[in-house]
Amino acid sequence: MHVRATTRDDLAVVDALLARSYPKLLKKDYPPSVLVTALPLISRAQPALLSSGTYYLVETDGHRILGAGGWSRDRQARTVGHIRHVVTDATATRRGVGRLLLGHVLEQARVQGVTQMECWSTFTAEPFYREMGFETLGPIDVPLQPGITFPAIRMKQRLL
Template structure:
């Protein structure tokens, strides 16, 4: 089935949140101890309004308009959005693929769109805070792990993650 990748708009918030809810609750649980995600997942499953409006966040849709994947990039660090940016370093953000669409090119299409757009903006490399279950996917897309990382979500909550980098776009 043909897939289309398009930038999101603010009106996509509910559809993206619904997609993230299905993705994260189904796919992330096997990589974490029981209960480890209970407090952080509700915060992670909400679409980020600033990303949706940025022109750098995308949704993958089937021919009938059904969203099956989402993700994007930013110059701002996800954990420090107010810090100065390095215009050559992009940050992969808030990726998710519907469980029924795994290994069908959805994530690869999102990465490719991010690479094309980021390269055009002068970005030379990507950094990613990958969940513990997503490292293999990112490695298949040219990222290499740098080591473990505790990502701060909110109110002192953290989620164990992997810091990964793609040195060349």
């Protein structure tokens, strides 16, 4: 497995990864009423993020995509970063994909001067982020569209 930066050309593969993995991974932690409104909105790649230079894919030597995710810098607090749109293929969980990806994300942010990383984790991923050194701050409702929010967990980690 290796990590590489995405480009706009990766839009279709990231869309496919999100669309096939989020429904399976989130099903046990969210009621159908939340998933029916949220999944169509969160299961789509964000073109600007893919071309940002801070969004990455984990792929095998055979070019199978196993994970995606990245970070962005806070617009006002330049030393604060935000974890963005992380997903692991539902068939590849617990095989080091997320650990490899998040390790790369945190190191790249650290190199670029980020001293604190924030994350709005799904309920499903909270234990993973805690294992990776994030502290749970509490629940948050992430606005997706007017009248549609997604329940999540706000977390942070100090990068040294």
